[in-house]
Amino acid sequence: GQQLNQSPQSMFIQEGEDVSMNCTSSSIFNTWLWYKQDPGEGPVLLIALYKAGELTSNGRLTAQFGITRKDSFLNISASIPSDVGIYFCAGQLDQGAQKLVFGQGTRLTINP
Amino acid sequence: NAGVTQTPKFRVLKTGQSMTLLCAQDMNHEYMYWYRQDPGMGLRLIHYSVGEGTTAKGEVPDGYNVSRLKKQNFLLGLESAAPSQTSVYFCASSYLPAGQGVFRRNEQFFGPGTRLTVL
Numbered sequence: 164g165q166q167l168n169q170s171p172q173s174m175f176i177q178e179g180e181d182v183s184m185n186c187t188s189s190s191i192f193n194t195w196l197w198y199k200q201d202p203g204e205g206p207v208l209l210i211a212l213y214k215a216g217e218l219t220s221n222g223r224l225t226a227q228f229g230i231t232r233k234d235s236f237l238n239i240s241a242s243i244p245s246d247v248g249i250y251f252c253a254g255q256l257d258q259g260a261q262k263l264v265f266g267q268g269t270r271l272t273i274n275p
Numbered sequence: 276n277a278g279v280t281q282t283p284k285f286r287v288l289k290t291g292q293s294m295t296l297l298c299a300q301d302m303n304h305e306y307m308y309w310y311r312q313d314p315g316m317g318l319r320l321i322h323y324s325v326g327e328g329t330t331a332k333g334e335v336p337d338g339y340n341v342s343r344l345k346k347q348n349f350l351l352g353l354e355s356a357a358p359s360q361t362s363v364y365f366c367a368s369s370y371l372p373a374g375q376g377v378f379r380r381n382e383q384f385f386g387p388g389t390r391l392t393v394l
């Protein structure tokens with residue numbers, strides 16, 4: 164099946180630091196989504212991107228839809244303890260059935 | 276609105292037993308999905324439905340069946356559970372925005388998950 168390569172797999176940072184993670188694929192995607200999952204919960208949508216080159220912010224989070232349509236980036240500025248969790252990228256490849264392909268996730272740990 | 280709910284939250288089965296996981300959404304969404312989440316593998320699509328009475332296979336459908344008799348409910352069944360089906364199962368739903376033409380935005384909303392252990 165389609166694969167999204169998400170990196171890094173895990174991050175250990177100090178509170179207040181900025182965070183960057185990305186997803187790449189060999190396929191072109193029409194939509195990129197970024198989700199966050201807290202322990203014991205389902206993923207929650209953070210940011211949705213629909214156009215190549217699009218840069219969208221949600222508070223301290225900023226995500227970009229790569230120009231080649233094969234990658235996307237998520238940045239978190241001035242991290243705080245509640246940012247801890249697993250971040251997933253997802254790409255929509257199939258226009259008809261709206262199926263998503265998910266990356267393996269980036270586990271973010273913050274040291275206070 | 277409760278959003279997407281799943282029952283049960285936890286379940287332990289013995290190999291060969293059967294069970295049904297229930298997903299319900301109160302957002303009037305057309306599309307519904309079942310995923311499984313395993314360590315280091317992200318979320319993988321099991322089955323999905325694009326409307327009441329329709330179902331289709333996803334990436335990892337073997338060993339599972341689904342039904343969508345009502346628009347708001349999507350059931351996932353395991354007829355004969357195997358240890359390889361130990362996982363966390365998530366249901367999701369998404370809407371069909373009007374006026375989007377051929378390309379439809381897919382913002383999926385997830386339930387809280389069901390943790391299943393098969394011994």
